[in-house]
Amino acid sequence: MRNGLVPLIIACGLAGQAAHAQASGPVSIALTFSDKAQAELTTRGEGVVVSAYYMGDPAPGASLPVNEIGTIFLQSEDLTLQAGPAKLVLGANIGNAPLDQVTQPMMNVNVFSARWTSEDNLIDCGFLDAPMADLAAAPQEIHCRLIGE
Numbered sequence: 001m002r003n004g005l006v007p008l009i010i011a012c013g014l015a016g017q018a019a020h021a022q023a024s025g026p027v028s029i030a031l032t033f034s035d036k037a038q039a040e041l042t043t044r045g046e047g048v049v050v051s052a053y054y055m056g057d058p059a060p061g062a063s064l065p066v067n068e069i070g071t072i073f074l075q076s077e078d079l080t081l082q083a084g085p086a087k088l089v090l091g092a093n094i095g096n097a098p099l100d101q102v103t104q105p106m107m108n109v110n111v112f113s114a115r116w117t118s119e120d121n122l123i124d125c126g127f128l129d130a131p132m133a134d135l136a137a138a139p140q141e142i143h144c145r146l147i148g149e
Helices: 002-022 035-044 132-136
Strands: 027-033 047-056 072-082 086-090 106-113 123-125 128-131 140-146
Touching: 027 035, 027 047, 027 106, 027 132, 035 140, 047 086, 072 086, 106 123, 106 132, 106 140, 128 132
Parallel strands: 027 140
Antiparallel strands: 027 086, 047 072, 047 106, 106 128, 123 140
16 A cells, blocks of 8 residues: 555656646846837826736646637736836746646736826837746846837
């Protein structure tokens, strides 16, 4: 009986390591703005929103529902900031998400104006859309400029 428990304990430990490996560390982002974008946003008193959405393809045996594009929602977070260069850390709480439900956690990050002074988005920013492990491997950069700049 004891010999039968050893492989079970090892298998459970490896499964825990696989789930832990999925929960790769947080993602560091440097947010920057063109001079024109920075000046316009500052003059208007406009903020920016950094919106992160976490999802993944369903793992075998997943019980959570898939969305319209076939992925499972894990969590989301939005940061509203004053306009200006910033160093951000996103995904620090991904370990609390149901990681066992996905094959690999993915992260999508978008940045847009907070719409405090205009109903329209004023900025055109880069974005991130990749596996979290890839994004966490090195600091990321997102640069924003005025739409049409």
